[in-house]
Amino acid sequence: MRNILIKIRDLVHEYREYDENDNLVKTMRAVDGVTLDIEEGSFVAVLGHNGSGKSTFAKHLNALLMPTEGTVIFSGRDVQEIENLWELRKEAGMIFQNPDNQIISNVVEEDVAFGPENLGIPSEEIIARVAFALQRVGMEAYRLSSPNKLSGGQKQRIGIAGLLAMKPRCILMDEPTAMLDPEGRREVLRTVHELNRQEKITVVMITHYLEEVVDVDRVVVMDHGKIVMDGTPKEIFSRIDKLKEHHMRVPQVVELADELRKEGIALPEGILTVDELVEALCRLR
Amino acid sequence: MIRDITLGQYYEADSLIHKLDPRVKLAFTLIYIISLYVGHSFYCYLFAALFLAGVIALSRVPVHFMLRGLRSIVVILVISALFNIFLVDGEVLVRFWKLRITKEGLVTAAYMVVRLILLILGSTVMTLTTTPNDLTDGLEKSLSFLKIFRFPVHDLAMMMSIALRFIPILVEEVNKIMKAQMARGADFDGGSLIKKAKAMVPMLIPLFVSSFRRANDLALAMEARCYHGGEGRTKMYPLKYQTHDYLAYLVLLVYLACMILVSKVL
Numbered sequence: 162m163r164n165i166l167i168k169i170r171d172l173v174h175e176y177r178e179y180d181e182n183d184n185l186v187k188t189m190r191a192v193d194g195v196t197l198d199i200e201e202g203s204f205v206a207v208l209g210h211n212g213s214g215k216s217t218f219a220k221h222l223n224a225l226l227m228p229t230e231g232t233v234i235f236s237g238r239d240v241q242e243i244e245n246l247w248e249l250r251k252e253a254g255m256i257f258q259n260p261d262n263q264i265i266s267n268v269v270e271e272d273v274a275f276g277p278e279n280l281g282i283p284s285e286e287i288i289a290r291v292a293f294a295l296q297r298v299g300m301e302a303y304r305l306s307s308p309n310k311l312s313g314g315q316k317q318r319i320g321i322a323g324l325l326a327m328k329p330r331c332i333l334m335d336e337p338t339a340m341l342d343p344e345g346r347r348e349v350l351r352t353v354h355e356l357n358r359q360e361k362i363t364v365v366m367i368t369h370y371l372e373e374v375v376d377v378d379r380v381v382v383m384d385h386g387k388i389v390m391d392g393t394p395k396e397i398f399s400r401i402d403k404l405k406e407h408h409m410r411v412p413q414v415v416e417l418a419d420e421l422r423k424e425g426i427a428l429p430e431g432i433l434t435v436d437e438l439v440e441a442l443c444r445l446r
Numbered sequence: 447m448i449r450d451i452t453l454g455q456y457y458e459a460d461s462l463i464h465k466l467d468p469r470v471k472l473a474f475t476l477i478y479i480i481s482l483y484v485g486h487s488f489y490c491y492l493f494a495a496l497f498l499a500g501v502i503a504l505s506r507v508p509v510h511f512m513l514r515g516l517r518s519i520v521v522i523l524v525i526s527a528l529f530n531i532f533l534v535d536g537e538v539l540v541r542f543w544k545l546r547i548t549k550e551g552l553v554t555a556a557y558m559v560v561r562l563i564l565l566i567l568g569s570t571v572m573t574l575t576t577t578p579n580d581l582t583d584g585l586e587k588s589l590s591f592l593k594i595f596r597f598p599v600h601d602l603a604m605m606m607s608i609a610l611r612f613i614p615i616l617v618e619e620v621n622k623i624m625k626a627q628m629a630r631g632a633d634f635d636g637g638s639l640i641k642k643a644k645a646m647v648p649m650l651i652p653l654f655v656s657s658f659r660r661a662n663d664l665a666l667a668m669e670a671r672c673y674h675g676g677e678g679r680t681k682m683y684p685l686k687y688q689t690h691d692y693l694a695y696l697v698l699l700v701y702l703a704c705m706i707l708v709s710k711v712l
Contacts, residue, residue: 223670247672255670262660263667267611268579274682279672287682309614323671 166201166236166331166363167222167253173230174217174386191217193386194231201330204357204364206374207381210408214386215367219335222365223253236330251280254324258336260316261308269311269319270295270304276327287326294325297360298352314345318352325356331363332356338373346373371404372412375433382407395431414438457574463505464575467691468584470698471572474501477698478568482561485709491560493708497701498567507574515570516563523559530555582606587685600676608664616657623652 174192177185191214199205209215220226221233224240233240235249243249254276257263266272270291277287295301298318308316317337324332332353338346350373357364366377374380380397382390384407390397397404401411401419411419418432418441427445432438463471482494502512516523536550576584586603593599624634627648634645 225666225670245674247674250670250672255667257663257667257670259660259663261615262663265608265611265664265668265671266579267607271579271682275668275673276671278680278682279674281678281680284680284682284684287680291682308611327672 163203164201165198167197167199167365168234169195169197169199169221169231170234171196171231172218172221172228172233174214174221174226175229176217190386192221195383195386195388197381197388197391199331199363199365201363202357202361203379204354204377205366205379205381206377207365207367207383208369208371208374208409209367209383210369213383213407215383216335217386218383219255219333219365219367222331222333223250223255225255247279251276251327252329253331253333254327254329256317256320256324256332256334256337258339260313260320260340263320264308264316267307267309269300269306269308272308272319273322273326276323280327290326290328291322294322297325297356298322312345313341314348317341317345317349321349321352321356325360329362331365334364334366334368336367336369338368338370369409371398371409371415375412382409384408394433398433399430456577457507457511459506459575461504461506461575462690463501463571465688465690466575466694467685467687468576468580469588469685469687470691470694471576472581472584472588473695474698475569475572477702479565481702481705482564482568484705486557487709487712489712490705490709491557491564493705494564495560498564498571501571502567505571505575507571511574512567512570515566519562519566523562526562527555527559530558578610579607582610583681583685600679604676612660615660616653619656620649620653623649 172192172195173190176189176191178187178189180186193214195218207215207218217226221228221240222235224233224243224246227241235253238249240249264272265275273291273294274287277290282290292301295304298321300315300318300322303311303315303319308319311319321332334353337349337353341349353364353366354376356362366373368374375394375398377394380390380392380394381388382397382404389407390400390403398411398415401415404411412433414435414437415433418428418438422428428438428441432441478494478498482491484490502509531547531551532545534548534551534554536548538546538548539552540547573581582603585606586599589597589599624632628634632645632648634642634649637645
């Protein structure tokens with residue numbers, strides 16, 4: 162049994178809209194009673210279609226948003242009681258959707274140094290950390306480049322390096338691949354999977370691409386602010402009807418396997434990739 | 447490609463001037479400009495010009511790069527020269543119609559033009575040999591004494607460096623929006639000035655909306671990366687004076703002293 166890094170209990174978040182006289186006009190429950198334990202070192206994907214509350218949920222894990230009701234406990238500390246929030250945020254770094262809007266400096270290495278500089282780390286240590294972080298994401302050759310000349314995938318890797326330089330225990334990613342081309346998407350996913358395995362960093366990835374969650378430890382599906390499914394990718398993908406009910410687009414291979422099964426072909430449950438399907442089909446003969 | 451535009455006009459070269467601390471270069475520019483107003487004799491300007499020529503030679507920036515900066519002020523030069531030539535009283539040299547040219551007028555005009563040229567060249571040396579990032583760092587450090595008056599020096603420097611990062615992105619966005627609007631039949635070229643100004647509206651509004659969205663995203667990203675103002679912040683490469691920086695300050699002092707001496711004696 163692994164350590165629980167983030168403990169979420171009955172989390173509720175409401176967006177409130179006021180008119181000019183400060184009267185409450187509308188409340189929107191974006192997150193509605195979420196309870197979840199995230200284990201240290203695990204790779205958790207949170208799936209959901211647009212407006213399912215998944216992004217709002219993620220922003221609670223590093224205190225960019227505070228719960229309306231319920232609690233978030235990060236490594237034993239209640240997020241609402243932490244005085245200096247940057248002590249939490251250096252442990253739970255966040256990558257956002259738009260790679261351009263999270264790069265602060267116009268030189269790559271200075272951008273990676275931004276986090277540690279904010280933490281008041283001595284210069285020599287910053288230099289060492291930046292070198293390590295850039296090497297870890299495979300971007301050391303671009304140390305002195307301008308971020309404007311990089312591809313989307315490279316920019317997201319710079320963003321990840323910026324978090325690594327703060328030595329986080331957990332990386333939160335809010336649809337990190339939504340604005341990338343397929344090549345960039347693969348680059349970013351490969352990088353975080355490596356960090357998860359080799360550096361034992363916990364990863365929470367928010368996404369609406371089912372293809373991206375086939376090799377994670379655990380998948381949580383959200384809809385209308387609630388958790389509607391929770392399990393390993395194999396468990397989740399074996400319930401295609403339920404996924405569709407929650408407006409998720411199922412990967413083609415999974416769908417094909419499901420249709421074949423319905424037609425009476427004896428395929429095993431939980432086929433997620435083309436290779437697995439090919440293998441299963443070959444074994445039939 | 448528009449993304450590759452460099453802001454400012456930094457010219458990459460390996461020279462002593464490039465290596466100087468940006469604070470030194472800021473001080474140099476300021477003192478140099480002041481020194482141009484110390485004396486008004488031929489020798490003063492000669493000395494100032496020689497000094498600048500020396501600095502330019504040391505900086506290893508091709509001279510035509512330096513002179514390029516002057517193109518933008520040609521109009522100002524001509525106008526101020528004409529005013530001085532025709533309006534200064536003194537010994538009349540030529541007279542035609544209602545205008546007259548005086549000896550004093552010619553001399554003042556010449557001095558004025560020389561002074562303006564030296565002034566622009568002096569500050570061009572700084573912008574050509576200092577990256578915008580270094581300049582921002584230098585300004586932040588040099589002006590940090592203003593903090594005692596609660597002047598937000600760090601915040602301004604941070605805004606400046608963010609602007610440096612986002613201007614190329616916004617330039618590209620302008621192009622994108624213009625193309626999108628042109629595809630829908632917008633006309634940005636034709637018509638009178640007023641019509642042209644009106645045509646900018648459908649471009650400016652989307653630009654503003656998207657800039658605010660970017661600003662919001664960026665603020666969130668900065669907060670997520672533990673930004674909490676300049677308090678307790680360190681730097682990866684803090685500005686540190688080297689021996690050559692102290693020597694440069696000495697040279698600057700000697701220059702100023704000589705300038706005052708020249709203006710008094712010659």
